Amino acid sequence: MIGVQALEAEDRVIAEFFELFKIPWEFYRSGVPYDLVICSSRNMEQNSARVIVLYSSEATQFDDKTRGKLGSHSNVQLSYFGNLIPIYGRCLSFAGEANPLQIANGCGSAAREIQSGSQTIVRIGYDLFQEVGHLLQTGQPAVFGRFPTLELHIDYLRNLIVGHGITLFEIPPTPHGYNFTVCLTHDVDHFGIQNHCCDHTMLGFLGRAVFGSVVDLLRGKKAIRHIAANWWAVLSLPGVYLGIQKDFWQQLDRYVEIEKGLRSTFFILPQSDNPGRRVVGRVSKRRGAKYNLSQLRDQLLTLRQAGCEIGLHGIDAWVDEEKGRQELERIRDEINGLEVGVRMHWLYLDETSPQLLEKAGFSYDSTVGYNETVGYRAGTTQVFKPLNVGWLLELPMHVMDTALFYPAYMNLSPNEPSAIVDELVTNTQRFGGVLTVNWHDRSIAPERLWNGFYTGLLGNLRKRRAWFATAGDATAWFRKRRETVFESVSAEAGAAQLRVAPNPKDRALPGLKLRVCKPSSHPTNGAAGDRAEKQILDFPLENPGFVNVTI
Numbered sequence: 001m002i003g004v005q006a007l008e009a010e011d012r013v014i015a016e017f018f019e020l021f022k023i024p025w026e027f028y029r030s031g032v033p034y035d036l037v038i039c040s041s042r043n044m045e046q047n048s049a050r051v052i053v054l055y056s057s058e059a060t061q062f063d064d065k066t067r068g069k070l071g072s073h074s075n076v077q078l079s080y081f082g083n084l085i086p087i088y089g090r091c092l093s094f095a096g097e098a099n100p101l102q103i104a105n106g107c108g109s110a111a112r113e114i115q116s117g118s119q120t121i122v123r124i125g126y127d128l129f130q131e132v133g134h135l136l137q138t139g140q141p142a143v144f145g146r147f148p149t150l151e152l153h154i155d156y157l158r159n160l161i162v163g164h165g166i167t168l169f170e171i172p173p174t175p176h177g178y179n180f181t182v183c184l185t186h187d188v189d190h191f192g193i194q195n196h197c198c199d200h201t202m203l204g205f206l207g208r209a210v211f212g213s214v215v216d217l218l219r220g221k222k223a224i225r226h227i228a229a230n231w232w233a234v235l236s237l238p239g240v241y242l243g244i245q246k247d248f249w250q251q252l253d254r255y256v257e258i259e260k261g262l263r264s265t266f267f268i269l270p271q272s273d274n275p276g277r278r279v280v281g282r283v284s285k286r287r288g289a290k291y292n293l294s295q296l297r298d299q300l301l302t303l304r305q306a307g308c309e310i311g312l313h314g315i316d317a318w319v320d321e322e323k324g325r326q327e328l329e330r331i332r333d334e335i336n337g338l339e340v341g342v343r344m345h346w347l348y349l350d351e352t353s354p355q356l357l358e359k360a361g362f363s364y365d366s367t368v369g370y371n372e373t374v375g376y377r378a379g380t381t382q383v384f385k386p387l388n389v390g391w392l393l394e395l396p397m398h399v400m401d402t403a404l405f406y407p408a409y410m411n412l413s414p415n416e417p418s419a420i421v422d423e424l425v426t427n428t429q430r431f432g433g434v435l436t437v438n439w440h441d442r443s444i445a446p447e448r449l450w451n452g453f454y455t456g457l458l459g460n461l462r463k464r465r466a467w468f469a470t471a472g473d474a475t476a477w478f479r480k481r482r483e484t485v486f487e488s489v490s491a492e493a494g495a496a497q498l499r500v501a502p503n504p505k506d507r508a509l510p511g512l513k514l515r516v517c518k519p520s521s522h523p524t525n526g527a528a529g530d531r532a533e534k535q536i537l538d539f540p541l542e543n544p545g546f547v548n549v550t551i
């Protein structure tokens with residue numbers, strides 16, 4: 001068992017951290033014999049644990065006692081075995097230590113180990129739970145978006161525990177039988193160019209399709225066939241407006257064809273001509289949708305028959321509980337369903353939004369992501385619970401088409417995103433969790449024609465044994481993992497007893513698994529251990545109820 005001794009103010013963030021790093025643990029109680037104690041309080045209580053992991057960015061009693069030479073730094077990145085971890089608070093360095101956890105740019109070690117009798121003390125120079133709280137509440141700036149920072153904190157701590165000879169039982173964020181989870185999502189912002197007669201959107205389309213396509217061709221961003229498709233779309237516009245030709249921006253059912261049973265999630269705006277509001281300042285009129293829910297009815301039916309999910313693309317729900325309730329009811333009426341998730345239009349969100357969304361009745365939100373880049377705003381691949389709510393879960397969004405291709409954002413050519421997105425896929429495969437992709441409704445239509453990269457990405461993900469889940473199913477699986485608890489664990493006996501939560505009502509979800517990380521017979525001393533030096537055993541936890549596992 002692992003005991004956690006911390007400041008009371010950190011209780012919520014610690015509880016959430018150990019939902020993401022799901023191992024047997026408890027808040028420290030005096031007199032209980034722990035294998036390892038994690039301490040973030042400067043006044044560490046004497047205890048008998050074999051290993052103490054002491055996180056703090058300030059000098060501690062322990063440092064005074066051992067007279068360590070300290071340096072204090074801000075805005076640093078830590079490196080260990082090729083990984084880089086951005087630190088957002090302060091970080092101490094320990095002079096003269098050859099620890100694998102190094103502050104980049106040659107500022108020295110950020111950790112050190114002291115042997116005190118039979119006890120090993122690992123002293124780490126930053127505040128883990130403050131870092132985790134910052135990631136979950138404020139998030140990372142876009143410049144560090146590509147770092148799965150929270151997963152790296154977990155990975156470092158896991159290696160440290162196992163590297164010190166302690167067997168670790170864990171329920172990883174990966175469904176049994178799969179390597180990771182993928183959520184394909186689509187924000188429906190336009191649905192039909194016929195709703196945009198002679199407005200800014202239509203004129204923008206004409207400019208980009210006729211002239212922008214040629215510029216893109218010269219820059220190698222589009223091929224001749226794309227120019228032909230765009231010009232043909234322009235020529236067909238009169239027929240579209242007269243209603244005698246198919247509207248080439250109505251592409252929802254084409255996603256069903258492209259995805260071939262992968263069950264994606266469509267976020268639908270609840271109302272037309274409402275740009276919504278901000279807390280301060282005015283909102284551009286362009287934020288308002290031009291389509292009505294009634295126009296989508298046939299396609300929504302097709303989507304639901306294909307197993308897809310319909311959620312709300314919220315307008316004011318992020319800032320107004322009552323408006324959120326009304327927006328939710330509009331979608332609920334349309335889909336005749338009880339559970340509705342939300343992603344805010346233009347990713348509007350502030351620190352009070354999770355509470356407002358929860359009070360309005362949403363089951364999950366999927367707004368935490370970047371407009372301008374791809375990656376991990378909250379530093380995690382996992383579905384998490386925002387710190388100020390009781391029930392609502394957050395499905396972070398990682399890859400958005402407009403971030404990749406818009407000239408004002410990453411401005412990439414059609415094939416350029418492959419390496420960047422591959423890195424994110426590989427991270428999800430390594431750490432588990434979800435890769436959430438957002439491809440807008442008209443992104444596979446003229447003039448964007450971003451379908452080539454999207455279909456290539458689907459092919460790549462299919463090969464990697466991903467569980468393709470709707471946003472609702474992915475969050476339900478994580479809820480089931482959160483509700484599963486360790487009843488007892490005995491590392492010496494190699495046994496664990498767990499109470500596995502049943503599947504949420506009406507949902508057939510993949511099972512969980514228990515992972516046992518056994519130290520090698522030649523444990524590495526040193527702060528981070530060595531990933532190659534441990535044995536990993538997985539056991540399926542497919543049936544609800546009490547489960548006993550012996551290794």
Ligand SMILES: [Zn+2]
Pocket residue numbers: 187188189313344345346
């Ligand atoms: Zn939108």
